[in-house]
Amino acid sequence: MKEFPHTLKIATVWLVVGLVVFLGFRYFEHERQRSSFQVTRNGVIEIRRGPDGHYHWPGAINGLAVDFLIDTGATSTAMSQAMARQLSLPPLRSVQSHTAGGVVMGELVRADVVLQGGVRIERLAITALAGLDERPLLGMDVMGRLRWQQRDGVLSIHTEASP
Structure with a gap:
């Protein structure tokens, strides 16, 4: 089985890190908005x-x-x-x-x-x-x-x- 080129591995890691950071910010924003309004x-x-x-x-x-x-x-x-x-x-x-x-x-x-x-x-x-x-x-x-x-x-x- 052929291994991924080194550059592709690095790019994939950065994409995953970016996705996790993006989703983290979205979650934080959702929680902030939810906590700013309540009944x-x-x-x-x-x-x-x-x-x-x-x-x-x-x-x-x-x-x-x-x-x-x-x-x-x-x-x-x-x-x-x-x-x-x-x-x-x-x-x-x-x-x-x-x-x-x-x-x-x-x-x-x-x-x-x-x-x-x-x-x-x-x-x-x-x-x-x-x-x-x-x-x-x-x-x-x-x-x-x-x-x-x-x-x-x-x-x-x-x-x-x-x-």
Whole structure:
């Protein structure tokens, strides 16, 4: 039986090492994300602040899985116009939005939003903005419906509506 050339052996070892490192990073990322979001036994959603300093809430817009960035400084929920087009959401009307970067024009659309932990908002009015990146912002139009508190890098959300 013929033996593999030395170079092929070395290349195979490096490919295996690379695969193990890649899978290790994927596992670490999966565990980090899983530990940053949990629902406690009493139904409270706990979201740990991410490495970027923000709170991320996994969910979906009209069935498309997204990772919402919680923005308590935003009056309304927002998404990119590209995502609104991808979801085939018809614009209802043009709107003006006051952002940290100034006043920008956008469109108002409606969509169903589902957030992990059992929060569902049907036909939510969402502002679609051209300059927004692909991560949608979850604003006070949603967060204001919930009872929540932030302490020690953990956002605790009670899913029943506030009185």
